[in-house]
Amino acid sequence: MPKVLVVCGATASGKTALAVECAKKLNTEIVSADSLLVYRGLNIGTAKPSIDEMQGIKHHLIDVASPLDNFSVSDYEKLALPIVESLLDAGKTPIICGGTGFYINSLLYKSQFGNVGANEEVRLRYEKILEEKGCEYLHELLKNVDAESAEKLHPNDTKRVIRALEIFEITGKKKSQQQDAPIPRFDFICVSIDYPREELYARIEKRVDIMFEQGLKEEVEELTNSGVCSDCQCMQGIGYKEVAEGLQNGCSEEEIKELIKKNTRNYAKRQITFFKRAQNHHVLSPENATVETVLSLLNN
């Protein structure tokens, strides 16, 4: 039996419920893999599982960061990996459940992320260069030190161009030479629930309506009042940025809601694209997304 179960897929596809059912059956715990669930105070807009929904199953990596923090994959890996490992040591099948593919991969594969952390100072400097001389110039800079990485990156993809530059500057080594081979850390299978697109979009829209009923606006206001401003990383979350901006610009609730729906649909599409390439990935139809199916896949 594979040792790790990953429940991934698009937002609003029913991952949480399936993972909880599996956890109950397997008598194990869930490691959330979601870049926004990590923040305390972001509950409604992230559709954070309620105590009720968790059904007594222990969920890790939820509420582990302050909304003022800048949480990153690396932080995630540092916190989550030991938990996965300890569950394995205890003879359990850890369930990684979430929609942030990047986070999931950091657990599944041994990657050192170039062995360099983010360096604000270096980033700021390159951002300034970007502002003054443009992205083509920045791309040229990278070409000079790491042609291979430059080749792979579009000049407009300035975030990654800067990261490559950052890695070179700090380590003196090329990012292209530090790409870790994607070596799996464990035996695992991935499972996702595949709704017809129309249906998934309908679920998303319904969910957004519910968020507003539950008081998304109030949640954003509370965060804002407690000093979480739009510069904070968590305010990049869908639902949060639209409400914060919308309220400032005097948009109607309908307008804000529609924008959130659209952005969430686009996000779901990106997730689907990302998970298409996942290894050992079983795409389940909604009818087939049952504990029994998952367990039988695990046993194969």
Next chain:
RNA sequence: GGCGCUAUAGCCAAGUGGUAAGGCCAAGGUCUGCAAAACCUUUAUCCCCCGGUUCAAAUCCGGGUGGCGCCU
């Protein structure tokens, strides 16, 4: 009924004689420390219809149809 304006992709829209900008939406994709982020690609054989002028018309002319506005 008369007069004026208008008609370009799902939406907004440029183009006013030389072979269809751009934006939005949508779809597809990328992804190794900001990932619910960031980035890339694609999308009108054709400009409401009919006829005319011209080497050449989305662009000019005539007629028709739809919309908008004003007048009676």
